[in-house]
Amino acid sequence: MTTPLTRRQFLKLTAVAGGSAAAMGGLQAVLNATPAGAEEGLLAPSGEEHIVPSVCLLCPSGCGVLVRVADGRAVKLEGNPMHPINTGSLCPKGQAAPELLYNPDRLTGPLRRVGERGSGEWEPITWDEAVQIVAQKLNDLRAAGHPERAACLYGETRGQMRPFIERFMQAVGSPNAISHDSLNIEAAKLATYYTQGVYDLPAYDLENSNYVLSFGANLLEAGRTPQRMVSGYSYMRRGRAERGKVVVIDPRQGVTGAKADEWIPIVPGTDAALALGLANVIIRSGLADSDFVHNYSFGFEDFKDGEGKSHKGFKEFVLQNYPPSRVEQITGVPATTISRLAGEFAGNPPAVAILPGKGGLLNGSINGLYTAMAVHMLNALVGSIETPGGVLAQRYFPCADWPQLPPDPVAERGRTAERLDGAGARFPLARHAYQAVADHISEGYPYPVEMLFLYDANPVYEVPGGTRFVEAFQKAPFIVSCASFMDETAQYADLVLPEPTFLERWQDDAIEGLGYPGVGLRQPVVEPLYDTLNTGDFLLRVAQAMGDPVAGAFPWSNFEELLKDRLKTIGAEWETLKELGVWMIPGYRFARRGSEKWVAEVVGRDRMSSPRDGRFDFFSRELNCALGELGADELKALGLSQAGDAVFLPHHEPVTYAGNAEYPFTLNVITLMSLGPYSAAANMPTLQEISGMTVGERWDSWLEMNPEAAHELELRNKDGVWVESPYGKLKTKVRLVKSLHPDVVNLPHNQGHTAVGRWARNRGVNGLEILNPASEPATGLASFTNTRVKVYKA
Amino acid sequence: MKARSVHPDNKHEAIILTPLQDITTIDRWLWALLLGLIGLGGYAYVRQLTLGMGVTGMNRPVYWGVYITNFVFFIGLAHSGTFISAILRLAGAEWRKPLTRAAEAITLFSLPFGVASIVVDMGRPERLLNVISHGRFQSPLLWDFTAVSLYLCSSVVFFYLSLLPDIALCRDRLTDVPAWQHRMYEILALGWQGRPEQFHRLERVLDGMAIFLAMLVVTVHTVVSWVFGMTIQPGWHTALIGPFFLLGAIFSGTAAVVIALAILRRVYHLEESLPLGLFNSLRKLLIVFTLGWLYMMVSEFLTIFYGNIPEEMEVFWQKFTGDFTWLFWAMTILVFVVPLLIFIFRGKDSIGWMVTASVLINVGMWLERFVVIVPTETRPRLLYELVQGTYRPTWVEAVITVSMFAGMFLLYAVFTRFFPIVPVWETAEEPGAEVPPVTRRRRRFGVRR
Amino acid sequence: MPRWSMVIDLDKCVACQGCSIACRMENNTPIVSPSEAALGRSMLWNDVFPLRAEEEGAIASAKARFLTRPCMHCEDPPCVKVCPVGATYQDDEGLVRQNYTRCIGCRFCTVACPYGVRYFNWYEPAWEDGLDQHLNPDRVEGRGVLEGPAVRPKGVVEKCTFCIHRLHKARARAEAEGRDFRPDEYVPACVQTCTGKARFFGDLDDANSTVSLLAQSRRAFRLLNEAGTHPKVIYLHEG
C-alpha cells in the first residue's frame, strides 16, 4: 500500500518546481483545502443511551430483540444473542419495528362510535368510561342469564395472554374464546392430535437432521416460526460438517424451493397422495423402522377390534391404494422421482417431513387434515418421532396454575353452551372455526350474539371472503376492538380500545419451535407514546368493575403482576428475566421409547377418548371415536368421499374446487417474508418498499404466473390482468415466474388493505376477497387453496 | 485627438455594416421571445434547484441523461468555428474567409451553454469551486474542465483578435449610432490604428493560434468522450469513442455553420459576400464527414456484434431492438441516409436543400449522443434482472434544453446587430479574384495610396 | 492497518432482506414514495435482488437465485478514480468512504461503478411526521467532513461504508478502556443481523481471521472479477 503523499508535502514540491510559492500559499489559504478524512472524529449522541431487551411480535416467530434507546427514543433493534430462536439475528420486519412504534397512523386513545356503524365518526372517551361500558354490558348479559352470547375472537395471543383470555371468558360464562388458528396451523395441530395424540404444532430438530422433506411449508419465508426454520436451515446446511439435503414439494418454488436441493412441482392439493406414495415405497422396500412400527404404533398391521370386526391396517391400505404409478397420475410427480425420494428419505436417517403450515396448498376441503396426517405418517414410518433430527413435542414452562374459579352458577351454565363457531357440533373435529363465526352470526346459530370482543383480530381482511363479517356485524349489537390501528374490522366496532405496540407493553412470550421450554419477556422500552392500555390490564379492570364472582377469579391489580405470579416457577427471578429478556432450559430431553415420560408427554398426551398407551396411531382411534358411528350419508355431508376404515386412515381426498373448468388456475395467496402475516406491517413504508423483491415489484401487488400458461393467454410480463373467481374479481399486474406449476397463480398476502393507514390503504389487491369462503365441513379449517380463478387481460 | 484608424477598402463594406445601423422591431420581437424562453429555462432550473434533481427523469441506474447529452452536443457544435477557421486557415483555403467569423461565433455562443449544461447537471452546483480547491487530476472530469475552459478562453481571444480591425472600422465609420454603442466600439477597439505592422502581427498571431486551436479541438472533444471512455461500462469503454465523438463534433459543427450562413445570407442579404460557391465547398466537406461518420458507426457496432460479449451485447440489443430502437434508427436515417442523398442529388447549388440536410444532421447528432450515453446506463455491467433502467425525460429537462438553444440564438442575433458578421478586413479584396498568397498581398497592401 | 473484508455464504443466505433494512435503520437512508420507487430511486445501500434465472430446462430445474450486494470496497475502486473532487476516497484501511460535504453531485462515480452500489439523493430526504424519531443519532463529523449515518442533504451521492460510525465507536470504546482495538470488535449492521448467519466480517490481512480462511474456500468467488476492481466482498457459492 503506497502511503499517499500528504497534500502539504506535495504542494511544497510543486511550489519549488513551479517557482510561484507565494501564489501557491495564497491559494492554499484562500481555499482552506483540508485533506479528506484527516481529522474527523465520532460525535457520540449527547443524551444518555441504554439497551432494553424485548421480544418482536411482527410474526409468530417471536425473536428476542435488544432495543437501543437514545435520548428516550427507540433508535435501533438488534437480535438478542441470548434468545435461542434468533441468537442475535433479526429479519427485515424486526429491523423496521421502529416504524411501527412511531407510525403516524396509530390510534391515540379509546374511541366510541357516534355516527352510523362503519361511518368512521368517533368520539374520544377515557379508559374508565370504556371499562364501565364493557363491564355493564357483560353484567347485563349475565343478569339475562345468557353470558354465552358474548364471544371473543382473538388472533396472535402470546404466552399468558391466551390462557388469560380463555379464563376471562370462562369467568364471564361464555365458551366462545375463538382463536384464528383455523386460518393457518390448525391442520397440523389436528393431524398431530389424531395420530400422535398431541394437540400442538410439532417442533422440528433441523439442526441434527440429514434429510428435510417439506410439504408445502413455506419454511424460509412464512409459517409459524420462520426465523427458527432459517436458523435451523442455515446450521444444517453450512453450520456443521456434513451438509443436510432439503427437498421442497410445493406447486410454488418461492425462496424455500429456490434454496432447496430439489423442488418438486406438484398438482395442487394432492400432497396426501404423494406422501402415501412415498410410504408405499418405504414399506414395500422394508426400509421402515420396524421397532417403532411394531412396538410403539397401532393400526400398522390389520387388526381385530373389541367386537371382533377386522379392520384394514395402514400397511395394507397404502400398499393397495397408493402404488407409485397411480400416485403419478394424481400428483403429476414421476414414479421414478417418488421411488428415489422414498429411498433417500428412509435411507438417510435422521430424516424429517415438515407438516404443511399456512400458505401450503393443502387445507382444501377435508384434505387439509388427512394430508397433514399422511405427512406425519412418514415421520412415524422412519421412526423420526422424538429422535434427534426428527419431530419433537414442544414443551413449555410449568407456570403456576390459575387459582380455582369461584362458584358461579350463571357462568357454569353458560360455559357448557354450544360454541358460537360450531366447533364440536357443526364441525365435529374442529376446536376453533374462526372464519365460520360470520355465517353463524348472520344465521343466529346456535344463538344470537350480543357482544363481540376482538383482540388482535382483523377478520374482515384476513379471512377468505371476509366481507361476510361486515354483514354479520349488522346483527352484533355491541362490538369492541383492541386494534392499535384503525383496520378494516375496527372501522365497524362500537368501541376501539387501542393496545400499545409490542415495544410499549408487558407481555411474556413462550418460545416455540425448538422443543425445550423457554420464555421471552416484552417490556416497555420507551414511555408509551399515546393513551393506550394493555388489553390484559383492561380486562383485569373490567373484571374488578363487574364485581364478584368474576372479580374473584382475577386477584391481580395489573398484568405485570399477573405475569410475575404466573412466571415465578420458571426458575429465574423477575429481575433476571427483565435484564436478560429471555429464560430457558436449553437442550431438548428426549424421552426413551415406551418410558412413562414418552407416554405422559410425547405420544397420546392429549387424547381424550382413545387410550393413552404411548402408541402412535397409524389407524386413528381418536378419529374412530369421533366419527365412528356416522353413517355413509353423514360422512358424505362432511365431505368424505370414502367410507369404512379409510375414514380413520390418512387418504387422498380429491379436492372439490370452487369454480369449474371455466376457471383453469388454482389461486394461492402467499405470505411474504417482507410483509409478514399481520395487517399493521402493511402500513410500514420500509416493508412496502421491499415487498416484491422476488419479482422486482415495490409498493404493489402482482400475480405470479408460469410463462407457458401466460403465453397461451398472450399475456406479457407486467401486463394488467383481471383475476376472477366465482366470488369476485381483482385487477393487478401479471409477473412471469418460470419456477411455478402451470396450473397455479400466486397473489401476495397483506396487500389491498382499505384501512389501517396511509401506506397500506388502497395499495394492491387482497387475494382473500375472492377465495372460497366455505370451511372444511369436518374440521372447520378455512379453505385457502381450493379456489379456481381465470385470468384475462385488463 | 480621437484615434483615426486606417482601413483596407472593401466593396461590400456598406452592405456588411448596414445591419449594425438600426435595430428593427422584428429584432426586438425576436429578442423578447428568446429572452422569454430563457426565462422559462431559468424558472425550470430554479425549480430543480429548490426541489432537487428528482424533478428530472434521471434515476438509478440512468444517472446521466439529457443534460449530459446537451453538454456533449454544445461542445460538439463549438468545434465548427475553430475547425473551419483554424484548419482551413492553415490549409490556406481562401474560400473560408467570409464565413470564419460566423463559424467562430457559433463556437463562442455554444461553448458557454456546454459548460452551463454541466453545472445544471450537478447536484450541488454551489460546490463547483471544489473542483479547483480539491481537484484530482486523475479524474477525466478534471481533464474535461481544463480542456474546455482553455478552449473557451482561447476561442474567445482568437475571435476577439480577428474582430479587432472591424471594431475599429465600426468605431470610425458608424458615427450616427447611439452614443453607448459608439463608446463600446472605442473601448473594444483598444486603440487599433490599422497600421500595416499591426495587421502583419495580427496575421502572424492568428496563424500561430490557428495551429494551437486545431490541436486543442482534437484534445477537447477526445477528452469529452473520455469522460465516458474511461469508465468500464459496456458500450462506453471502447478505444473508438474518442475519434467517434471528434468526427461527430466536427460533422455537426460544420452542419451548424451551413445553417448559420444560410440564415445570415437570407436575413442580412449578404448574397455577394457569402457566394453560392461557399456552400458547394461546404457540401463537399459534409459528404466526407457523413461517410466518415458511417465508417465510425460500422466499425464500432460490427466489432461489438462480432465479439458477442454478453454485457456488450446487452447494450447492443438495447439499441438495435430494445427500448431505444426508434431513437437509434431515427438517428441513423437522420444523420446518414437522408443527408447523403440530399447532398449527392439535390445539394449542388441549392441552399434550401443544404439547410434541411444540415438541420437533420444536427437533430440526428443530438440523438446520436443520447443513444451513446443512455442505453449503456440502462444495462449496468452486473447483469441482473431488476436494475434494468428506463428513462423518460421530464418537462424540466426539455425546457432547459430549449432555453439553452434559445440562449445561443439570442447571443448570435444580438452579436450580428452590433458587430459585422462577415470579416471586413479579411475580405478586403475584390471578391472572386484569384487571391494571391499571403506574402504578396501584404506588399501590395502596404503600397496602396 | 486492518484491511476490512466481508464474506457472504450464499448457501446460508435466504434472501430475507434483513441486511437491507438493518442497513437502512443504521444509516438513516430515507424511504421514497411509490412513484419514486417505480423509477428505481429507492435507497437501499445493501440491495437484495434475484439473479437472472436460466432459460432452458424443465420447470422443476428452473432455480431462482438471489444475491445480496453491499459495496464491494474494491482494492482499485473505479469510483474513487473518477471523482473530480476526492469526495469519495479509499482510506488506509481499504474502506471506500464518501464525504457528503465535498460531493458536488456530478454522479460520475455512480456511472463508473460496475456494481451499481451508489445511490443519489434526488430529493431532500424526508420522514413523514414522527417517523424521524428512530433516526440513528451517531455522527462522524469534522472540519469539512460529514460521513456516517448523518442525514445527507439532497444532491449528493451516498453508499455503503461498512458502517464507518461503528468502527469509530468501537475504536473510541477500546481507547476509553485503555486497550488497543481488536478487529473483531467491529461488525457492520448487516453482518450482525443476518438471519442465516451467512455474513462474516474481518481483517483480510490477518491470515487466520474468519474472512481470510473462508476466502480460501473453493466455493469462494468475487463479483465481476474480470473488471479488475479486486472487490473485497467475497461470495461463497450455493450448493
Added chain:
Amino acid sequence: MTIGELIGAFFTTPGPGGVVVILVLGLAGAIYVLLTRWILQGGQAEEGTMRRLR
C-alpha cells in the same frame, strides 16, 4: 518517496489537480494578454510618419 509515488500522488491527491487547472488557465490568459499588447504596439515607433490613409 519514489518518483512513481510522487507522480501517483500528484494525480490522486485532491488539491494538485486544481492547481494544474489554475496554472494552465493562468498561463493561457497571460500569454493572450501579452500577444494582444504586442499586436497593438505594432508599428508604434514610426507612427508619426504615417500619412493618414483615406
